Amino acid sequence: MTTIEDVADVTTEVKIEMQRRMLRIRHFDLRAIEVQARGLMPGSVHTSIGHEAAIVGACMAVNTDDYMTGYHRSHGHPIGKGSKLGPLFAELLGRADGVCGGKGGSMHLADFSVGSLGESGIVAGSIPVAVGAGLSAKMQKNGRVALCFFGDGAANAGPFHESLNLAAIWKTPTIFFCENNGFAVSFSAKEAMAIEDIADRAAGYGMPGVIVDGQDILAVHSVVTEAVDRGRSGLGPTLVEAKTYRFREHSELMRMAVGYQYRPVEEVQEWEQRDPIVLLADRLLQEGSVTEKELQDLEDEVAAEVEVAVQFALDSPFPDPSEAFENIYASPIPVRGVTR
Amino acid sequence: MTTIEDVADVTTEVKIEMQRRMLRIRHFDLRAIEVQARGLMPGSVHTSIGHEAAIVGACMAVNTDDYMTGYHRSHGHPIGKGSKLGPLFAELLGRADGVCGGKGGSMHLADFSVGSLGESGIVAGSIPVAVGAGLSAKMQKNGRVALCFFGDGAANAGPFHESLNLAAIWKTPTIFFCENNGFAVSFSAKEAMAIEDIADRAAGYGMPGVIVDGQDILAVHSVVTEAVDRGRSGLGPTLVEAKTYRFREHSELMRMAVGYQYRPVEEVQEWEQRDPIVLLADRLLQEGSVTEKELQDLEDEVAAEVEVAVQFALDSPFPDPSEAFENIYASPIPVRGVTR
Amino acid sequence: MSTVRTSYLDANLGAIASEMHRDPSVFFMGQDLRAGVFGNFPVDEFHADRVRSLPISETGFLGAAIGAAMTGMRPIVDMTFSNLLYSAMDQIVNQAAKLRYMSNGQARVPLVILASLYYGGNQAAHHADRPISLFTNSPGLKIVAPTTPDDVRGLTLTAIREDDPVIIFRDSNVQGVREEISAEARTIPFGLADVKREGTDVTIVGIANGVRLGMRAATQLETEGVSVEVVDPRSLVPLDVDSILRSVQKTGRVVVVDPSPLTCSFASELVATIAQEAFGSLKAAPERVTGADVPTPFSSPLEHSTLPNVDRVVAAVRRVVA
Amino acid sequence: MSTVRTSYLDANLGAIASEMHRDPSVFFMGQDLRAGVFGNFPVDEFHADRVRSLPISETGFLGAAIGAAMTGMRPIVDMTFSNLLYSAMDQIVNQAAKLRYMSNGQARVPLVILASLYYGGNQAAHHADRPISLFTNSPGLKIVAPTTPDDVRGLTLTAIREDDPVIIFRDSNVQGVREEISAEARTIPFGLADVKREGTDVTIVGIANGVRLGMRAATQLETEGVSVEVVDPRSLVPLDVDSILRSVQKTGRVVVVDPSPLTCSFASELVATIAQEAFGSLKAAPERVTGADVPTPFSSPLEHSTLPNVDRVVAAVRRVVA
Ligand SMILES: Cc1ncc(C[n+]2csc(CCOP(=O)(O)OP(=O)(O)O)c2C)c(N)n1
Ligand SMILES: Cc1ncc(C[n+]2csc(CCOP(=O)(O)OP(=O)(O)O)c2C)c(N)n1
Ligand SMILES: [Mg+2]
């Protein structure tokens, strides 16, 4: 496992921005949980809590105009890439000011203004799309890369295989970034594969496969930076596997059979000891780059920012029902089956 | 590449049976080409010519009641497994006495009497089926294995990936046997993958991957025998990659753009020098186990046998049109849309 | 006759469990099955081999189920969300549906596929499709869409005992419905429509939750003096054309209610069949109350405007009897 | 106006080539494309990047085409046999069709998918499906099924210039048809049916090769004194309902011809729409002449008994005008 000790190239400023974005994700998702518990948020909510370092470390290794695809657990990714929080939260609430006008919801956040091409509720569904975005960048020689996020569960799906192979033969600048949190809902990656590391599959496609500590944002950032460099210089794709953990259940409000336990309590606790936000805070303090007070101010600032976003979202009206029939096509056609 | 020198365990009798089955395939397909050229055979014809050692070497490493799945290039596989030739040829002609009553044709030969569960015109389509046959054998503890044939092209398809992973975690007694003839129609495996050997993908699933000279029937037989043993003793699946070559074009009568050449003439000639039937004949002669005359007699015998099959097929009537509406379901239902 | 009170989902899962007790070749696979995410199945009553949780490999495990079915087992696969059927489409449509036919009856494929229709609950476009007609237009499958606890139990038993591939569409809007049903389970044959309510003025044929919308509309219309007959085809392939025609011949008017998008829906099939076969009996233009031809939006006001509801059914009936 | 004699397939590929010359963002992908296995495309006129042969990864490359389309390119993907659409089903139905909607118009997906219907020529069940209605029931796609060289050229040009995902179904039974067409190419808008032949007694609406069967039946029926109007919807989504209704309102009788299996076919959609919207004009029960609900058998006598043909169309018309 790569853990990067030499991080001289990441400035304190950048590290603080990393911390800010991780905090944004954490607070955003904590508020989502809370608002959902109050009965105000429809649909299912899969939080990014625990994955913040993996997400932000990767997102901050690319530019705003680089492409990104997410998956069902992707509240955090547009935040990592710099999206405005208000429209994201409004989207979770299905409101008119949602980033997708309330049509997408939690699993389909898309924000083209920051290169976020969308997310897929179908596991592995957006992986081929990221290959195409990379191919397109290459054909248009615009120097962009495509950052493709997915979970360990997706690595057993056919689209993963076809996509990695295509990206390899086409040498697309795609970074396949697997957030391996050890489980697909209740199903352990240990049961789902007869191997330990998803990164080992890279060899079957002729691309580098790198394992990184997903709780260590600087390690993630370094590994992804290298993969991005490879991509931009025409050397093709990389598979990055970040070992991480989700601190919450698969989705909020999900019910399992009474007494069914798929994660040992000790395992959960062990990982909680490796909270990515605490880890970076500790590091910053150790380095002497920030004070406790400055960190607290940062968190307060972020909390306030999220609070504004939540309020913006709650204040946003529901979309007009007739909006359901808009934006299906770029060149609209009569919609059939609209019952009178 | 595994080439087996120590073949003490294969008796002369078995070797002669191997030669017989390879000859059957060769003559069967040569007659198919000829009958098609005379305009008597409908549909497309993909011959097994050049692949005989891979096919027979593998088929003779399993028992008649072991399961087998084929693919679009699978005239040879049921023959290798011991099917009667007449009904197979009649099937190619769409006749009533065809092994599938004329419903299946060249790409869908199935002969349950020899464990042949069918073939798939959809590349990679039968790979998952073979995992299930293996799972079923395991659950029923009937000691059977499932031998799954497919081409190099199939190894880039999603179902390959999902199947190998499932077989690995379930430890099904499935032998994934890839006949790598270097091309998917006109598309070279070198273009289709950024790696050299499909066997290398096995590591990504935690199963052994073995490369074998597909022109050397004894080598194939030995490797598959080992994989079958692994399967029967509960150790799970194996991926076997046989390097082989098709001596004919992708399919008979297929047209490509004028002048388009995807295989260098020298490459074709080089492989033709490694005709699997000639190679085994040479070996048998070298060993002094047979005489030239005996080999000639064997070939004549097979040619006669194939001739009888062809005649049987040509003599068979076309099925009655009403047969089209039979055997859709095990418990029949009224067929809708039968135009008056 | 003693009865039990049971929900639709429990009746479905209960039928599976009882068949598993009866026949050792039946086994059950699904994602997170052992965790009980999609209903409480009595996991512990069976050997772990027979209740399998699955990795995310829809093509692979659906195909594996086919292979197992062809070789002596009777697998049941819960695909959970109907949208996930697309990920296994090739195996379902090219393999499961065709293997028997292509082999001229050598293969039998006793496979049951469960697929839930989770619309109307903010699941958004990747989890809320109603792709029934994609499969009814793919010959070789049998397809049922039961709407009551009793029906789902009886049709599940039949499905498991059939030697053919069967898809059971479970409408999530009926999965929670509880009903008093006979304690003794009985199989319900495929191809037998059920008149859920008798009436004389107009026939409502409902697909999936369309039956419940039809029943509610019927109750409301009764107060206006309109007598509605509600027919539930229950099995779509095979289809009990005769019973449906019989009702329409009696009432002369028909509204079909189907949650799927309109174009090429099963509602369209029924209206076409009725127009072709019972033309002389029709006293008014048939109507379809279906989903709109749009992907499913997330937000409630948007989603609801794309789906049939009781008011729309009532309005359609009023037009038809006007 | 000068004309050229061209085949349907050449007109289709020619339109692609001309758009590629016009617009550098258009590129073409397909299995064995460079080898010309599925028609002669002028490969050498373009940079190799823009004419891509593909490995067997339907989900992967279809999805890649979607990603490219969303980021400034205009990919065209030849899926060749329509049965291979199933292997990319999830990408087509869950991604291509929905991405624009789910993103509320942020995404545009200018993607053209070519899919050939190769039935009637002993291709057997894995290569001979006509799965048109699986996609017309999946909202978010545009779908055309041109039947003449002129139509396929004009609709291909439109498809490539559209900012939406379009499937072009090419019926192999019309791919060889040669016709004199104007040398100057013109786009044909989607949603515009074409009356291929005017008549007064009965309307035949044809889907794909159903149009040709309808034309031949019309010629034959003319000698019996039956005047047949043949309508070719050309684009199925959007559908020119008005033109179809107008014809049926004129003739009062309709036969729909569609090579797909009956249940939930586009033929069923048309009959349902006509029955609902033009009920008052219908003088006789509408008829459907479609494929049977069976997988496609290999042997000719079997296959032909499962497909529509001129005799069956003639017989249906005779019943309708009787
Ligand atoms: C193709 C597909 N199969 C199954 C599901 C149901 N499902 C949703 S999330 C999930 C688990 C995904 O696990 P993973 O990819 O590891 O992501 P994580 O939730 O752990 O972040 C499953 C099985 C789905 N949405 N899509
Ligand atoms: C899923 C799928 N994609 C494409 C095709 C068209 N096709 C038929 S055979 C073939 C090449 C197969 O190559 P390979 O697997 O190497 O087998 P070979 O013909 O070389 O024996 C292709 C592309 C198909 N039948 N199925
Ligand atoms: Mg996971």
Ligand SMILES: [Mg+2]
């Ligand atoms: Mg090959």
